[in-house]
Amino acid sequence: MSDVLSIENPRDGVKILRMNRPDKLNALDLDLAAALHREFDALASDRTTRVVVLTGAGRGFCAGLDLDGYGDIPGTEEFGEVHRTLARQQDIASLVQKIRRLPQVFVAAVNGPAAGGGFALVCASDVRIAAESAVFAVSFIKVGFSGCDIGTSWLLPRIVGAGRAHELMLTARKFGSDEAVRIGLLADVVPDDALAGRIDTCVSDLLAAPPLSLALTKRGMWLSLEMPSFDTAVEFENRQQVLTSVTADQSEAMTAFVEKRSPIYENR
Numbered sequence: 586m587s588d589v590l591s592i593e594n595p596r597d598g599v600k601i602l603r604m605n606r607p608d609k610l611n612a613l614d615l616d617l618a619a620a621l622h623r624e625f626d627a628l629a630s631d632r633t634t635r636v637v638v639l640t641g642a643g644r645g646f647c648a649g650l651d652l653d654g655y656g657d658i659p660g661t662e663e664f665g666e667v668h669r670t671l672a673r674q675q676d677i678a679s680l681v682q683k684i685r686r687l688p689q690v691f692v693a694a695v696n697g698p699a700a701g702g703g704f705a706l707v708c709a710s711d712v713r714i715a716a717e718s719a720v721f722a723v724s725f726i727k728v729g730f731s732g733c734d735i736g737t738s739w740l741l742p743r744i745v746g747a748g749r750a751h752e753l754m755l756t757a758r759k760f761g762s763d764e765a766v767r768i769g770l771l772a773d774v775v776p777d778d779a780l781a782g783r784i785d786t787c788v789s790d791l792l793a794a795p796p797l798s799l800a801l802t803k804r805g806m807w808l809s810l811e812m813p814s815f816d817t818a819v820e821f822e823n824r825q826q827v828l829t830s831v832t833a834d835q836s837e838a839m840t841a842f843v844e845k846r847s848p849i850y851e852n853r
Contacts, residue, residue, distance in 0.1 A: 607643025615656030649701020
């Protein structure tokens, strides 16, 4: 835990990462990004956490990069401007790359504004659920940069379709949770005071799956977006099915389903 990132363990297998700069709408600066990097790196070797809920403190999810200054990456202070800027860019962008690579399922609990880098964190998450008051914006082009940033040019077209993504990235207009769910960015929108309960239900649904099945499904669904053909995807799926079919957890899942009880998994 750090001052800018609170970490909660509400139940076995679940972590809540709450960005904690509410006075800045949880805008990303060097300290917050470093705290997220540390936790993501720890998750890479964490065999007990299966679901990660990413959310913000206060009335915002994440307003993107702190326009008052992000800070220089340690060790680059004497570098040239291009070199410092590239290191900073790579530091931010690698957050969404880590989310994609981690075995845990990430659930974005969007409790308020999500713009720029915050919007990218939403897109990189596996499941996205928002409160009615949440607003979204790609934002980058509004402050003079390219609209293609932090993985958004790859992620957003695959989530909402190229036509809609192009319009949102080129105009950087704000849009609300009602439009976000209509275009497929969100899985669900609920009243603000119901967000925690809806997230808890989603987490329960995710934990009902065997650990290996859940992790492989996350990996498979994202990798399928990069595969060149339908047949390639089917061959990949076949191998996932064989892997999971010989686990004790798969047998337990089937038995629990037939017996109408909650499964007990042992990662075996």
